[in-house]
Amino acid sequence: MINLAGLYCKEIEEILYPLPGYRAKQIYKWIIRGADNFDKMTDLPNSLRLELSQRFSVLSSKIDSVHDDKDTKKIVIALNDGAKIEAVVLNDGKDRLTACLSTQVGCPAGCVFCKTGTLGFLRNLNASEIVEQYLHIGKVNNIVIMGMGEPLLNLEQLRKAVCFFTDPKGMNFSRKRITVSTCGIYEGIYNLAQHGPYIRLALSLTTADENLRQKLMPVTKTQPLSKIKEALILFQKNSGNRITLEIPLLGGVNTRKEDVLSIAEFAKGLECVVNIIPWNPVIGLELEGKPLIEPGKNETAEFIKLLEQNKLKVTTRYKKGRGVSGACGQLGVVPAAV
Numbered sequence: 001m002i003n004l005a006g007l008y009c010k011e012i013e014e015i016l017y018p019l020p021g022y023r024a025k026q027i028y029k030w031i032i033r034g035a036d037n038f039d040k041m042t043d044l045p046n047s048l049r050l051e052l053s054q055r056f057s058v059l060s061s062k063i064d065s066v067h068d069d070k071d072t073k074k075i076v077i078a079l080n081d082g083a084k085i086e087a088v089v090l091n092d093g094k095d096r097l098t099a100c101l102s103t104q105v106g107c108p109a110g111c112v113f114c115k116t117g118t119l120g121f122l123r124n125l126n127a128s129e130i131v132e133q134y135l136h137i138g139k140v141n142n143i144v145i146m147g148m149g150e151p152l153l154n155l156e157q158l159r160k161a162v163c164f165f166t167d168p169k170g171m172n173f174s175r176k177r178i179t180v181s182t183c184g185i186y187e188g189i190y191n192l193a194q195h196g197p198y199i200r201l202a203l204s205l206t207t208a209d210e211n212l213r214q215k216l217m218p219v220t221k222t223q224p225l226s227k228i229k230e231a232l233i234l235f236q237k238n239s240g241n242r243i244t245l246e247i248p249l250l251g252g253v254n255t256r257k258e259d260v261l262s263i264a265e266f267a268k269g270l271e272c273v274v275n276i277i278p279w280n281p282v283i284g285l286e287l288e289g290k291p292l293i294e295p296g297k298n299e300t301a302e303f304i305k306l307l308e309q310n311k312l313k314v315t316t317r318y319k320k321g322r323g324v325s326g327a328c329g330q331l332g333v334v335p336a337a338v
């Protein structure tokens, strides 16, 4: 059965032909307002709703379970082939909501500090499956594509989903409020620089010591920092957007002075902000046989101080979502209580 969520109005019109175009417009509007079945589309005649529900579905996925932790909600979503993905909604405490969406089932990047990286890679999500995560969550202020998977290894479906979110005749979500986080797939960054969409881009830099980076993020063995930087400069030139450099901070690993200096060197020539993410613990994750640990308070403070002394703008990300294993790096961990 064909599902309609995630399709542009024009595509719905083509699928529903010979139904008149205004019907596609009505259906498209209901979908972006969150209707998950045809019965909710009350301006369609009953007979049409019945006919549509026999031939099409609105959503291809369904909510499997929801895990709440004050400011964070983790939603486990079952796809129509039985695979499961996770999406997270974060409240910043001022009732501004951010949806964190996934782009793949599992992830091929294999970052040692990330639970999703240990799951291996099953498949790419299609654009509808990316959009549906948003529809399951409901209206939010910001979208970050930082969930399971490496978005730039699924670029065409990501692009289609972003175009759906930003469609001026549809959801009309501002590109400025969409952030895509990548571990640094330079071909993908070039592609975005040349063809858009000009969303906000975050590079999960971790360290700019290339040897250590390759140990922590195996996929980067084929993604040299020099090429990533060239691609970022082009993206920045074409989009005018500031880049975020994310540093998941691992106690005793990437908190050295040489990591700070390497980051400062990498940041030269980029308009950027460094976002420190003190590592969110996941049992069993290790580097070369040594379990990973959170950075100490002083260790984090000293690291930030050194970055600032090197003239970098620094922000720190809250440890939100740990209670439901919904924090950065924890997707794929089954929460203790449902």
Ligand code: SF4
Pocket (backbone or CB within 6 Å): 107, 108, 109, 110, 111, 114, 115, 116, 117, 118, 147, 148, 149, 150, 183, 329
């Ligand atoms: S941090 Fe991102 S890119 Fe790395 S393994 Fe996890 S989901 Fe994949």
